[in-house]
Amino acid sequence: MKIQIDVAMEYDLSGDMRACLAVEAAKTPVQTVLSEELSLPGATLTRTAGEAGLGQRIWVAMSAPRMSLRYSATAEITRDNSPLENFALTPRHELPGEVMTFLRPSRYCQSDMFPAFVARRFGEIEGGAKVAAMRDWVREEMTYVPGTSNATTTVIDTFAAREGVCRDYAHMVCALARAADIPARYCSVYGIGVEPPDFHAVAQVYLGGAWHVVDATGMCEPDQVAVISVGRDACDVAFMETSDPAGLIEQSVSVRPA
CATH class of the missing domain: 2.60.40.2250 (Immunoglobulin-like)
Structure with missing residues (x-):
């Protein structure tokens, strides 16, 4: 496109x-x-x-x-628009060195606080199907409400409030994926269909040897976004x-x- x-x-x-x-x-x-x-x-x-x-x-x-x-x-x-379920988990010991950093907790994505929740909620699902289930959970559990978060809001706050904007949705996906040993990074993008029109945020997960776009807000498909920059969380991509x-x-x- x-x-x-x-x-x-x-x-x-x-x-x-x-x-x-x-x-x-x-x-x-x-x-x-x-x-x-x-x-x-x-x-x-x-x-x-x-x-x-x-x-x-x-x-x-x-x-x-x-x-x-x-x-x-x-x-x-x-960009490949195939369902996430088509892609397998890359074992930790096979990950490229530059991908490893996106397994770790960061300032806004304290993924080390979520392993127990991820194991209970998504424990029996594997690979891309697990990420798809996480994306759907975030979409269903959260409400998109402009103005409800700010530059100090972390994923812990978002998990408790269950509301936020694209930044918070992307942080939530990154934290859950990392807690499941799936590399995830935060992306600043331009996207078709973003409301209100603005810079947009999505997550990318590393599956099957490549990065795949995950937009838990449901606003954009993977082939409808142009990536500007990536990082551990919003702190890296202003x-x-x-x-x-x-x-x-x-x-x-x-x-x-x-």
Whole structure:
């Protein structure tokens, strides 16, 4: 599927007027960026590799406080859309070294708190079928309620409240999968059908020797998302980071079939 991405961001920066951005669709074997354009007037840009070597971070140094960004891209997604049940668990001793970190607890995904629950609720299910059952449990148990979580909300809070936004759904899937010895990572993406339109978050699980998209919100299919960046949890994949306060003026994200 081909998708069209259009982003507009306008912020007032303070202090040293620098920001670290993750807004460009990543280039991967299953995600081809056919065209893209980034406009940031008055900025000096420096690029670095993203987490896990996927995508890029852009360091922006502004000559004036106002940062006005426009990004547009057309991407072709050829990601496997097969049911998760088709994929087998990769034994821990066969995992690539770079995948191992996504088995471990992280700041927002305290997966070490969930093994007993996972064993009781999903213990007799194996491989991709177990992940599918976890995804369905999260979708059925949680309610999507904007504004109910913030930058301090962890998966422990989400498990208790049973409500949140895409960030919290992705954290929940990651925590449950890791507790079952299945590598899982948090992904910032552009997705068709996201409501309200914005940057979106999904999980990816490592099964059958590859990463597979899991969107427990039910908003997007795997071939309808363009991955921007990945990490252990939301702490690793913010679309913008600044050392000093930044004031939002305007922001819009549009993703549609191309």
